[in-house]
Amino acid sequence: MRRVSHEWQKYLQKGFIDKKYWDGFKENAQAASVELKEVKSYEDAIPVIEGIIEDVKASSIAAVGGDESEKLNNIYKNLEQNCKVYTDKFDIAKNAPTVDIGISVAEFGVSETGSVCVDNYSYEARVTTMLPPINIVFMNKNNVVNTMTDAFAILENVFDKGYTGFVTGPSRTSDIERVLTLGVHGPSRLILFAVDGME
Structure with a gap:
């Protein structure tokens, strides 16, 4: 999978x-x-x-990051017993608009905002975090910076080309009669798994 950097950990x-x-x-x-x-x-x-998966009766998942993490890949293989899991970039590109759940990885979190930084250089990573109604993200619990200023300092060092994003909760808007609505322009749920000592 194409990434902005394969050396995030070095800068963190x-x-x-x-x-x-x-x-x-x-x-x-x-x-x-x-x-x-x-x-x-x-x-x-x-x-x-x-x-x-059982609660929402999910039948399909788009999942990225398994090619770089054996442990994550094992999760995806395990989940295939419950529903279809797309991990190939071409399968994800074709099916992301209709899958029930997207699973991806965040590089770090930002304490100040509760945001996570995702390396979305590859098309499959972008659509996995934006299109499915449920966005599941894995993050190393120890990878948290204090402020957005710190986050941008990391990006300044690591970024060469591509696309990164900061995700702060599920998609939200209050354009409709100033009533907050979740999931209008993207996922209605963001489920973050903070893993102790994640690789």
Whole structure:
């Protein structure tokens, strides 16, 4: 999968990330309607995702990142027992508009806003986070920066070309009679799995 950088971790270690920012991130993410799930490992996420699949009667998933993470790939293989999981970029491009769930990976979180930064250089990563009604994101719980200024400092170092995005909760608008509505222009749910020590 094409990425803005394969060296995010190198730049996250330069004093920008700290566990002390987690509580602020958690508070602000939940205030933005993020459904936050703290798990010890990838494997702990499987029964939770299976429950989501069952609750929403999902029949298909678009999933990225499995080509770079064996643990994530194992989750996708496990989920294939419950529904169709598209991991090939061409299959994702074809089916993303109609799948029920998209699964992707965030590089880091921002405590100040409760946002997650996603490397969306590849087309399949972009559509996986934007088109399905449910957006499931995996993030290393330890990769949280304090402010958006810190986030942009990381991007300044790591960014060469491509596309990154900051996602703050599910899609929302209050254009319609000034009433907040979720899911009008994108996913109506953002479910974030914060994994301890994620690779």
